[in-house]
Amino acid sequence: MRLKEIKQIFHKELEAVYDAMEIDSFFYRLIEQYYDFTRLTLALQPEMSLSKEEEQPLFEALAELKEQKPLQYILKTAYFCGLTFEVTPDTLIPRPETEELVQWIGETVDKNVPLRILDIGTGSGCIAISLAKSLANAEVTAIDISSKALEVAKRNAENNNASVIFIQTDILETTQLSQTYDVIVSNPPYVRMLEKASMKSNVLAYEPHTALFVEDKNPLIFYEAITELAKRYLEEGGWLFFEINQYLGVEMKELLAKHQFKNSSLQKDMYGNDRMIKAQK
Template structure:
């Protein structure tokens, strides 16, 4: 039996996924990853018939995508800052926007000779591992409440031979006995339960609720971080946070009230949304320069 060309197979998948109002890019992403191709490879081969085994696997993958399962969970991995990381339903799928937060925090960390860095709510370990790759000399700790997520993060660290210290615990409780850090970074749960009805189906039904939702209109974790961060952050250090696109005013007000000595800077992502904040360093403090 003649198999379709790559071009026709993808069009078939796109129509099915669009018909269910699902992300049609997932089909192309899965195909490229299965073939270990780039988009240029697909352009070169798109008029060729799919080998029967590839067509059979692609049909199976499309059926899974039609359930709403994210492509990254289907494959078992996602890319973040150049790292191929294992992901499971116990961990959030790392997003490109978070790479922007990591780059910002990394540029700040350059001013320290051997920065001590803490990643709160590490999930797959993406943030901590990306920073460890950039700063081999850094001492990096990463905490998470979920033991299942930590197993994934530890496996990712072992795969890339990056010596992040992964520890289980609720926010700062996991590093209570550690000296203060120069950089603390977090992408905590920030979605209000009131927003569930407008969330993407795949996110709502497949990604871990523990890593998505927070009380107090999504601000509960930021309130706890604001209350406790001073005990864990050096005076010349800074806290970096990601948050929802509508939460910037609340985040700024919260940290200016609780941490008045540390100025708050809000930054927009590449799409133009205010999604990140730097809190600190303390006013009039000179950083420990290289």
């Protein structure tokens, strides 16, 4: 079938769920990944066609898109800080807001001195690996509770040529770390159960719930535990960085003040929501 006809089928089948621009972008990402064709290839060769066998992966992807499976899980690929990451149902899809957190760390620390960095709840490894790549003098360690996520993160480090030490542990049960750090960063689970109703159905259906949710009655459980550890394992003057629930910025400032962290500052994401906080020991 001609590629342009397949594109029309995509629009017809998906128009009830996605807008036309999104459908175009899905289609072009798929033909790029599967056949190395770009938008330009199709514009220059409008009659280009695929054999039955060749077109099969496109129709399989179409069926998954109809079920609202995120394109990143279909392609098993996500882009973050200019790097390519494998993602599986065991890892959260890295978000653009988290790229802003990584950028903020790069702007805050002194890139010329050796830094020991700990990323807690690493998932695909996106934060740890991006920091290891962008901070030449950093020694990066990353923790997650999920051994399956860590397998993916290890492959991502290898594929991106990054050196990261990975450790499987439950941070809520951890009372000791083996060394001190200059930076501790975490994007822990922070979505309250009460916020479930306002979430997109494709996030709820496909993304790992251990990566997302916390109990309504204790939404800062991870931040409390990590701040307690940071009090003991962050160097004097070291920085603690968190991605946060946009509705809990004030509570996060209070938590950090309660634990005697200094110079805390909230930062908004590109959508204007309080999305990250940093503070110094």
